[in-house]
Amino acid sequence: MLKFFAQLLVGAFVLGITSIPAFAAEGMWTFDNIPVKAIKQKYGFEPTQEWIDNVRLSSVRFNDGGSGSFITPTGLVITNHHVAVGQLQKMSSEKKDYVKDGFYASSVEKEVPCKDLELNVLVDMENVTSRVQASCNGLKGGDAVKARKAEIAKIEKEGLKKTGLLSQVVSLYGGGEYWLYSYKKYQDVRLVMAPEKQAAFFGGSSDNFTYPRYDLDYAVFRVYENGKPLENKNYMRMNPEGAKNGELVFITGHPGTTLRDLTYSQVLFNRDVKYPVRLDSIDSALKALYEYSAIGPEQKRRAATNIFYLENSKKALGSEYEGLKKAEFTDILKNKEAELIKKIDADPKLKKDTGSAFEDVEKAMKLYGSRYEKIAYSYIVGYRLPKTAFSIVFYAMETVKPDGERINGYHDSQLETWKYVNFSPAPVYDDLEKAMLKCELEETLKKLGPDDPVVKIALDGKTPEARAEELISGTKLKSVEYRKQLAEGGMDAVRNSEDPLIKFALKLAPIVQSNIKWSEKNVESVLVPAKEKIAAAKFAVYGKSVYPDATFTLRLSYGEVKNYEMNGTFAPPYTTFYGLFDRWLGFGGEGDWTVPESIKKNASKINLSTPLNFVSDNDITGGNSGSPVVNAKGEVIGVVFDGNIESLPGRFVYDEKANRAVSVHAGGIIESMKNVYGAEKLVNEILGK
């Protein structure tokens, strides 16, 4: 799947800078720069501004890491089941399991409010490049960074004040451009329909990130405003006919992070340092979750979502790592960089301006690499409660500073969202919290050794198990009220708190902060100006003929429904319900490939030849989950839910031969609503009947 999970670590040093000119379906284009001419040249279709605007205003960002779209004028939003699953789990209890059983609200009254889901729609985009760049004119290094941060925070604050909209300044092309993106926020969102997980995630973690697939990975929400279903002007109707093989299709959504503009030395840092550390930590977290899960069915249910996220990450990162380990792959990146350097060197001014930037980055990455593991293991976040404790401590520490000096996540414009997340009433499970914290403490001890200051504070002379027990049993942070009290009480309240987890976070926070400062001073301060120079040189060479790296902002990609070579033959453009039954029976009808009862019992009603999933060569990545696939008429003909295994190293390089987006077919969605889930009424609303 392709849901986007923001990184846990504070301070991301990866800045997006422009890629080499795009070929074929490559490209995640910003909405101010849709390559209308290229699309017309290749497919004979020229999107009008009206078309582009409607697609943008119908596109929805799921703030916890996915995409979706309005498909009716009555507030209905379609996305993936796996984007919805976090909310489904939070709605669930021992009495009712929305994940396992699925859900259909046969009337508006039965729609179930989400606990903490926020949707954003990009309603305005303003180019603020000159203002941001002017703010640091004549300044160097840290001063420039500080001045820029301050200016950005100011712009965001002004934006919020002026429009009341969520205002975010986005850096594109590695600082070649800055844009103020204004989002309309929706926080009253209710569940209308979701298939059971076994239908949505047929094939489980095994089939995840692969194709051919047979998944009903969709869910439908309704957005409310003032307690009533939203009446929205912009939406895209679903068309169950789908798209023909070879037909032009667009995908709009919010790709999270691509790393296509790393320097070669950064790529090697990823290969040699970052990926091994991340894969290690995922493995140990999974181990803890598997153990917890094995205790009983309720534990299994509680851990399921997290296991699912981590297995997903493991497979994705693992495949990216496999790509990185191949010489033919890293050679492409090496050659791309050599080509860029050649072009820079050919222009005396560019050459002078770029200076030793590539060497500087290399040195900084080496230094960072030598400390990376230590830094990574210093920030102990546990499952939810320890992270909340840190959030509250940081909130108290940061919000007293001027906006421009705060660490990311604590700017004024971000505080509303911060509250929404940290004051969420979603249930907390003590035993799960303990298991995960114990595991993380064990890992930290293993990696940093008993004498490390982090370990000493974290364990306080106790075993990981005893310490986790003590911290989780003793904390009052399960209470949303208490969290609010602390946040409102500021640094005084935090310092005076007797809560063991708050004390824990308060003692460790200076180390986390000093790591951030060390990184800022020794790595970021070198990296940022060097990468800016490289970005500027690249922007000078390629300009906006190319697209910027993904930044979890709205993008449009175009491509076509298309098979591809795999396994010595071809993967078909489409799959059907027939294939679902084949794969089920092919594995003996068991395990991850179990067809759920709902489908089995309705088998004779289902038109088995209905397309279920399909592939297109659009360029997407994690965060595009739930994105609508849109035809030239502006109709939704599918919902993206995954990339094939070949697409994963696409984080670094797009490979048009085998990179494919995997989507649920609109025909399959409608067929299942009608003949599996008995949601005829919903179908009529969706089709505007």
Next chain:
Amino acid sequence: MLKFFAQLLVGAFVLGITSIPAFAAEGMWTFDNIPVKAIKQKYGFEPTQEWIDNVRLSSVRFNDGGSGSFITPTGLVITNHHVAVGQLQKMSSEKKDYVKDGFYASSVEKEVPCKDLELNVLVDMENVTSRVQASCNGLKGGDAVKARKAEIAKIEKEGLKKTGLLSQVVSLYGGGEYWLYSYKKYQDVRLVMAPEKQAAFFGGSSDNFTYPRYDLDYAVFRVYENGKPLENKNYMRMNPEGAKNGELVFITGHPGTTLRDLTYSQVLFNRDVKYPVRLDSIDSALKALYEYSAIGPEQKRRAATNIFYLENSKKALGSEYEGLKKAEFTDILKNKEAELIKKIDADPKLKKDTGSAFEDVEKAMKLYGSRYEKIAYSYIVGYRLPKTAFSIVFYAMETVKPDGERINGYHDSQLETWKYVNFSPAPVYDDLEKAMLKCELEETLKKLGPDDPVVKIALDGKTPEARAEELISGTKLKSVEYRKQLAEGGMDAVRNSEDPLIKFALKLAPIVQSNIKWSEKNVESVLVPAKEKIAAAKFAVYGKSVYPDATFTLRLSYGEVKNYEMNGTFAPPYTTFYGLFDRWLGFGGEGDWTVPESIKKNASKINLSTPLNFVSDNDITGGNSGSPVVNAKGEVIGVVFDGNIESLPGRFVYDEKANRAVSVHAGGIIESMKNVYGAEKLVNEILGK
């Protein structure tokens, strides 16, 4: 598919010598050395001698390159459609196309005699090692080779005389053992049933050598004796229940050639010289056939079988070549050899006996490599007629020599089969003969240049097109009678013939023979003793704890039904009729993935959940096509028709992780006979009802 095509070139220098100890399902075991204990240890089943004998005597060799088995006491033999297809094509005419339309004889009278199909059953095996080895005691180099050849020919001749059986001496373990294999021959074989090619070869060349698959790749013949259906004692009943996932299954059949005992220098020769030349020549032949095929539907029909064979070879050799080009693959072979050398070096006597054998092989391969392309292009075989001309010329030249001095294919014991092949009344198509000969002449000109003696004789100053026209238009070899006259008339008849193709072959034969002699003198004479030394050393180290390389003789392999990792997930153990429909519709219902009318129109009658194909980890290779998959009860539960793409480099190394045999499931066979082809009567006979 896995049909075995013997190499075109006279003189194969590849001698089978023993491999390293076998793991898991690795191994193609001779019937004197079934690893009964290992099977019992792993699966708890101990095959009795009676079980082993019945399996052997129920196994059938298709002399043109495949395997099969008796499935009733009434002479019914099941094999693959693609093993049968050569015969189906020879039976066909413009009026009736058995390949395209399939066939079912609803009564014995309607069964159609094959033109030139010979089946062999291995009825006796005698160890003749000491006799063969004694024959060359004290002799060296060429003298030893000659003496051994003479002794082998003598043994075969005696065998034929004594038993009337086809008698072949087989060299195993690179001469570690010699066995006299005696086969009962059946030459009256009639077609009972074959699905249409589109059902048998669903997915075409694209899906060939891949899995998951959905092919009804089977055909049923009946063996006759004295004009009546054979009453055979040994047979194995089909069981449509098939085997469970993880269940022990055996495969018996005739694997053609494995190259697992090449020295590392021979592997490099294959990678750098032989495979590129073979792939080149396949490409040019395919080009000619595609052009010919494009002329019209009748041409398409005529060329179809050959195109199919060549595409098959191209994909197989191409995948083997891809394997060879990977360092991690050749490193395995390098390390295996290093391990063997270490063991040899640890034993002073073995070390002395082995001497410089590895270096000698390396030198010989380098020399051979420098001439290989020239030699390969010197033997011009065209489609069928030029090859027949050479066969007749060689027949005349060789049969006057003492048996032991003849080139392979012309020993007394082989002459009956020779006649059967060369006097076949199968139709000859002038235009196809011309197109293929023209293509080969063009290639020869391109590769050897206009001044090469072969080219001068072959073209006789004309263009390839004119020369092909002249030779094919002028020859009388289309007449079986004329072929017989020439063969019976011996060298005089051949020399006096005015037939242009005979003259052509007569002029080129000395060059082909001198190439054979050069190879014998400079390559074989070094290679054979060196490889014998290596083989002897290996046999001393590993003995019969391992299996010998494949030699198109009867072997048994054991393994289990088992899925495998592929494409980032798992391939299922089974496929079903559901999957056939899914793959058909997934490609839009067109091209290679068209479901034939017979299945479409009976869709509602077919139980779609019936297993269609399945995989097991048995160790097989080309020549195993049509092999029965046998359960512990000695029942046929499937018919092998392919290996997955991962299995192809298995020619050099068996990889238990992903090497899978692909079989048609007995359940799918019976279901299709009953509910697609209306062959209820045949089903009853097969099931013994």
